[in-house]
Amino acid sequence: MAGGLNSTSAALLGLLHDGPLTGGQLVAHAGQRLGPLWTLTRSQVYRELPVLAAHGYLRAGKPGPRASSAYTISAAGKRAFATWLASPLEADHPRNPLLLRLGFGSYHSKTDLHRLVDQARGQHEASLAIHKETVNKLKKVDPDPYALASAEFGVAYEKALLRWLETIPT
Amino acid sequence: MAGGLNSTSAALLGLLHDGPLTGGQLVAHAGQRLGPLWTLTRSQVYRELPVLAAHGYLRAGKPGPRASSAYTISAAGKRAFATWLASPLEADHPRNPLLLRLGFGSYHSKTDLHRLVDQARGQHEASLAIHKETVNKLKKVDPDPYALASAEFGVAYEKALLRWLETIPT
């Protein structure tokens, strides 16, 4: 972490801009605020927190119940986060299990291929519904236009995938 | 690997259906045939090959230059691959660095936000061009409709993303 933050750490620092949080609270906030856009597991959070503290980006408060302490972001932490925000965008490497299977399409039996497409359709229709709901909720409640844009990406992605799905030769 | 194959191993077994290949050749074939649909590094290949051999899915030939031997898929290997093909589709968990940054959109300066969007546009226009070219090549040369469908997914994905990009509030 000499040069820059990894995405997980950056996400944590970002979340802590709104005030001190404990590990558990961070996990919860990440789930809500970053939601399906970027996942973050408990293990990752608890692994990164001490590292960030060691770098002086965070300061741990007094341990509460279960040795859980709230972490506060420092000035250095805010600086590191700002640097990350301005740093070059990492490449997007989508890795879709459906595509791998489809790459071997000619080895599939007709039935297996149909099942594969059906499964994919089911999964992505479900995701589409979730993203649509998120969009609707945000439109009513939250004024942050970027959270809305992210959710709309989800909708666009799922729609594009579903449309493409129907073009697969059977 | 008691129950099923992981995606990497499955990809290797799939590639070996066309005949014995060495580690290096497998890497090359993966790059060509699976291309951007599913990446596979040398390290992964060399790690999985002995494991697959130990399971009896592959049989190593006589070592050639540089201790590289061609691996042949066994009947058990073909069975394992067929089982994998028919097994339930894993979920698709896209994880897009752009979305994470955008999730913190309100912390961006206007200039940084513009730069972010510009970078993303550049990256995805480049990807779109590559996928389009792949589609064109395949249309002329390769008769496999599934390879074509995969490449067309690439095009659809990039187009959807680029269209969405322009809707981001500046």
Add this chain to the structure above:
DNA sequence: ATAGCCATGTAACCAGTTACATGATTTC
């Protein structure tokens, strides 16, 4: 024949997932 280059294989590292142990809290 040698120098430089490329391909091959290895190893160390980092990120992400799953599964577990145990401390707190609620409920009866």
Add this chain to the structure above:
DNA sequence: GAAATCATGTAACTGGTTACATGGCTAT
């Protein structure tokens, strides 16, 4: 106040990336 449940923190493991060492090939 005991039992069941839930949240918290840890640890082990798997998958993926990066960086390195060295064998073999090519060109002069």
